[in-house]
Amino acid sequence: MKKLLIFLACGWVLITVGCSKVTQVPEPEDPTGKENLTAFFGTAGGRFVAIDAYSGAEKWSFETDGYVQATLSTLDNVGIESSPTYVNGLIYFGSDDKKLYALDAESGRKKWAFTTGDKITASPTVIDGVVYVGSNDGYLYAIETASGSQKWRFRTDGNGYFSAAKIHASATVANQTVFVGDFGEVSYGQGGRLYAIDVTSGKQKWVFDTQPRQAIKSSPAVWNNTVFVGTTRIGSFKSKSRLYAIDATTGKQKWVFDLEDGVDSSPTIVNGVLFIGCKDGNLYAIDAVSGTKKWTFKTERELNSSPTVDNNFVYTVSEDGYLYALDAASGAKKWDVDIGSGPITASPTVANNVVYVLGGGYPYAFHALTGKKLANHKIGGGISSSPCIIDKSGRVFHSSVSGVNQ
Numbered sequence: 001m002k003k004l005l006i007f008l009a010c011g012w013v014l015i016t017v018g019c020s021k022v023t024q025v026p027e028p029e030d031p032t033g034k035e036n037l038t039a040f041f042g043t044a045g046g047r048f049v050a051i052d053a054y055s056g057a058e059k060w061s062f063e064t065d066g067y068v069q070a071t072l073s074t075l076d077n078v079g080i081e082s083s084p085t086y087v088n089g090l091i092y093f094g095s096d097d098k099k100l101y102a103l104d105a106e107s108g109r110k111k112w113a114f115t116t117g118d119k120i121t122a123s124p125t126v127i128d129g130v131v132y133v134g135s136n137d138g139y140l141y142a143i144e145t146a147s148g149s150q151k152w153r154f155r156t157d158g159n160g161y162f163s164a165a166k167i168h169a170s171a172t173v174a175n176q177t178v179f180v181g182d183f184g185e186v187s188y189g190q191g192g193r194l195y196a197i198d199v200t201s202g203k204q205k206w207v208f209d210t211q212p213r214q215a216i217k218s219s220p221a222v223w224n225n226t227v228f229v230g231t232t233r234i235g236s237f238k239s240k241s242r243l244y245a246i247d248a249t250t251g252k253q254k255w256v257f258d259l260e261d262g263v264d265s266s267p268t269i270v271n272g273v274l275f276i277g278c279k280d281g282n283l284y285a286i287d288a289v290s291g292t293k294k295w296t297f298k299t300e301r302e303l304n305s306s307p308t309v310d311n312n313f314v315y316t317v318s319e320d321g322y323l324y325a326l327d328a329a330s331g332a333k334k335w336d337v338d339i340g341s342g343p344i345t346a347s348p349t350v351a352n353n354v355v356y357v358l359g360g361g362y363p364y365a366f367h368a369l370t371g372k373k374l375a376n377h378k379i380g381g382g383i384s385s386s387p388c389i390i391d392k393s394g395r396v397f398h399s400s401v402s403g404v405n406q
Contacts, residue, residue: 042080138164
């Protein structure tokens with residue numbers, strides 16, 4: 001899904017939030033190295049920002065064309081929902097102004113911008129000098145990182161007769177194949193489809209059809225030659241949503257797990273266990289080989305963000321306004337904290353034992369082991385995407401699996 005971001009930096013402001021419930025262990029000292037972290041994110045107003053991840057000091061900001069050209073009649077085409085991706089000194093993100101941007105991560109200067117036919121809510125995926133990104137115009141684009149030129153584009157099937165089906169979430173690349181899902185055509189009863197596309201030619205290898213009136217709004221995950229993707233029902237059509245496991249080579253279904261409600265959350269897989277949030281308020285842990293449930297954890301409202309796993313902890317944020325830290329093996333709650341900023345859809349990111357969460361116009365920092373609030377900073381504007389964080393050595397931290405060089 002949609003996965004990550006923030007807005008306009010104005011300096012750190014301390015506010016009161018709910019109490020954090022902590023396991024009975026000695027609290028460690030505050031993490032070190034936090035002063036060397038830079039967070040990148042976009043805002044609902046169309047500005048893209050780089051800030052010191054801990055102090056909140058703004059390093060630079062960039063105004064998208066949507067921001068510059070905004071009028072009262074075009075506000076829906078201004079925001080940045082796409083989460084950024086950093087590779088080799090460049091930061092990439094999509095925008096509601098229909099463009100994919102490549103910026104110099106140090107200065108914020110634009111290297112190039114590529115225009116599609118509709119909003120880009122998906123986060124870009126960068127592999128071997130090519131950016132792969134889907135658009136709401138129904139095309140998956142392969143763009144050269146060096147020049148911003150189109151290498152190829154792939155059109156989703158849609159209903160086969162009229163418009164292509166929009167691509168809401170990010171593509172995943174594995175074994176020279178791009179995997180991406182589409183939204184389907186609900187009015188014609190067609191469910192979302194998962195595509196396997198050759199990275200070099202842009203030609204389809206296979207396509208997998210989900211059940212009717214079920215859209216794919218989250219990003220697929222690939223593990224052990226298996227593609228995992230969830231669906232969410234659209235409109236008033238009554239059916240269970242599903243999590244699918246599909247053979248990455250053949251496109252054949254391996255197993256399916258029925259869910260009580262839809263999935264906007266993208267799956268995270270660690271040590272053979274798949275973690276995924278659901279609109280029924282549950283975080284599920286599922287054996288990735290067999291499709292059997294290991295445990296669930298219930299929150300008070302929808303879980304639309306993707307879980308992040310780090311150091312045997314699972315971190316997730318719910319639209320009940322809480323950040324939760326769970327034991328990855330058992331699902332037992334380690335701690336939770338009431339962020340108090342309303343519904344949160346951006347996924348948490350963990351770097352150097354700090355959990356960063358964006359919501360309600362604030363980036364928050366919490367100690368990853370205890371939930372102690374370290375800082376929060378008023379940015380202004382809405383945030384619906386997750387941050388990309390880079391440390392001084394060049395390590396990149398995204399949501400899903402943090403603490404590793406992505």
